[in-house]
Amino acid sequence: xxxxxxxxLCLFLGFFLRKTKLFPENGHLAxxxxxxxxxxxxxxxxxxxxIALNFQVLFPVMxxxxxxxxxxxxxxxxxxxxxxxxxxxxxxxxxxxxGNTSFVGIPVIQSLYGESGLKTVMLVDQPGSxxxxxxxxxxxxxxxxxxxxxxxxxxxxxxxxxxxxAFVIAVILxxxxxxxxxxxxxxFAKLGATTVPLALVSVGSQLRWQKLDHDSKPLFWGLLFKLxxxxxxxxxxxxxxxxxxxxxxxxxxxxxxxxxxxxxxxIASAHRLEPKFCNLILGVGIPLSFLTLTLWYLVMKYAGVLxx
Numbered sequence: 001x002x003x004x005x006x007x008x009l010c011l012f013l014g015f016f017l018r019k020t021k022l023f024p025e026n027g028h029l030a031x032x033x034x035x036x037x038x039x040x041x042x043x044x045x046x047x048x049x050x051i052a053l054n055f056q057v058l059f060p061v062m063x064x065x066x067x068x069x070x071x072x073x074x075x076x077x078x079x080x081x082x083x084x085x086x087x088x089x090x091x092x093x094x095x096x097x098x099g100n101t102s103f104v105g106i107p108v109i110q111s112l113y114g115e116s117g118l119k120t121v122m123l124v125d126q127p128g129s130x131x132x133x134x135x136x137x138x139x140x141x142x143x144x145x146x147x148x149x150x151x152x153x154x155x156x157x158x159x160x161x162x163x164x165x166a167f168v169i170a171v172i173l174x175x176x177x178x179x180x181x182x183x184x185x186x187x188f189a190k191l192g193a194t195t196v197p198l199a200l201v202s203v204g205s206q207l208r209w210q211k212l213d214h215d216s217k218p219l220f221w222g223l224l225f226k227l228x229x230x231x232x233x234x235x236x237x238x239x240x241x242x243x244x245x246x247x248x249x250x251x252x253x254x255x256x257x258x259x260x261x262x263x264x265x266x267i268a269s270a271h272r273l274e275p276k277f278c279n280l281i282l283g284v285g286i287p288l289s290f291l292t293l294t295l296w297y298l299v300m301k302y303a304g305v306l307x308x
């Protein structure tokens with residue numbers, strides 16, 4: 001219960017601090033930088049060396065990759081049918097193709113599954129969301145904006161990114177069963193603990209609502225795909241077709257239902273892909289995702305009771 005209170009309190013604080021101008025206009029950029037480069041790196045180094053590596057870890061890793069691939073197919077087709085502009089199609093792919101697996105995912109999963117659930121979140125977030133965003137995401141944003149970016153540049157960005165470096169080190173420690181000294185492990189834990197409050201304050205400070213105007217139809221389709229259609233696909237694939245069960249699979253499914261990713265929307269805006277629409281889908285999609293996540297959690301638990 002305390003985690004849920006913390007979640008909504010921090011969201012409110014971020015919103016309140018921006019509204020009262022006690023928070024700098026672009027203060028969320030500093031919070032984002034700390035969370036992404038320090039907090040998430042620390043979480044990787046704390047949790048990933050403790051994960052039992054087996055075939056099942058592929059399920060959380062694959063969620064973000066399936067999300068962006070299906071978003072490309074879905075919105076490329078729908079955009080042509082609806083006669084949407086290239087920039088709007090690109091914005092929809094970016095905003096509906098990546099879930100908020102860390103900034104919202106970490107506090108939500110921690111609230112539901114405790115500290116043990118964060119191991120799975122790191123698998124979804126690092127080799128999943130981050131690598132997919134840094135490769136396919138950057139390529140898609142560049143394509144729809146008309147910019148060109150080489151494979152060498154993409155690889156350099158990935159190799160220089162602190163969370164990716166931390167992830168690689170953590171995997172090596174895991175594979176070779178290297179024991180991290182207790183004192184160092186505690187430092188990683190304390191740095192990682194800053195993720196939830198800072199990320200949520202950042203998200204809260206960025207929530208903005210504006211008139212829908214002509215954006216209502218693409219907003220509807222973007223959120224329908226992200227919050228309903230894609231989770232339905234993962235639910236059907238993981239639970240019904242592949243007959244997978246357990247905490248790791250449940251968390252993977254819930255991560256598929258997270259709202260739009262803040263970082264993906266920032267990248268889309270930076271590439272001139274409908275910045276106003278990107279802010280709108282974040283402002284509506286993140287609060288709405290708390291409702292749809294609750295419904296999906298109840299559906300998953302009810303299905304478990306029925307033995308599906």
